[in-house]
Amino acid sequence: MAISTISSTLFPSLTIPNTSSPKPRFTILSHSSPLSFNPLKLPNSSLKHSQSTTKIFAAPEALEETPEAAPKQKIRIKLRSYWVPLIEDSCKQILDAARTTNAKTMGPVPLPTKKRIYCVLKSPHVHKDARFHFEIRTHQRLIDILYPTAQTIDSLMQLDLPAGVDVEVKL
16 A cells, blocks of 8 residues: 555545655644543633644655755764863864864864862861862863764874873764
8 A cells, every 4th residue: 555545544634646746745633533632622611723732744755755964974072171272272183183084073062061069178177167169170072073984083093182181982
């Protein structure tokens, strides 16, 4: 049984004159069945028909023709550092290495800075109100490399990044 005959049987209000049309077709189904429960439509409700809840379903033909939005292969690099100039320099090195091999890049995207705060007593014996507060800030950046080649991966492996930068790579 063809998809168009299935959709016309399931969705009678949806008429499909030409199945090769690139535009998606939509149908609106309202909940007027006595078996369906709608908490907004009570017996003495003053809601109009336009205010009732409706669902919009796409035709099956429209769902099959959607192009892929995400690339099939990408490299996601997450950098962490306690010092901003180190992480910015590392991002620049990674982007330069990826762009020389004609790979598309996205980023660097600054992710939220994580702050870890430690509270330490000033005095070892008394004076519990006197305390020191120390914090460690971890800065993060995210870089996506789309459509990487073997040359891109080789150039990324040859990079010499500073010791204060933590690099996490996901394929």
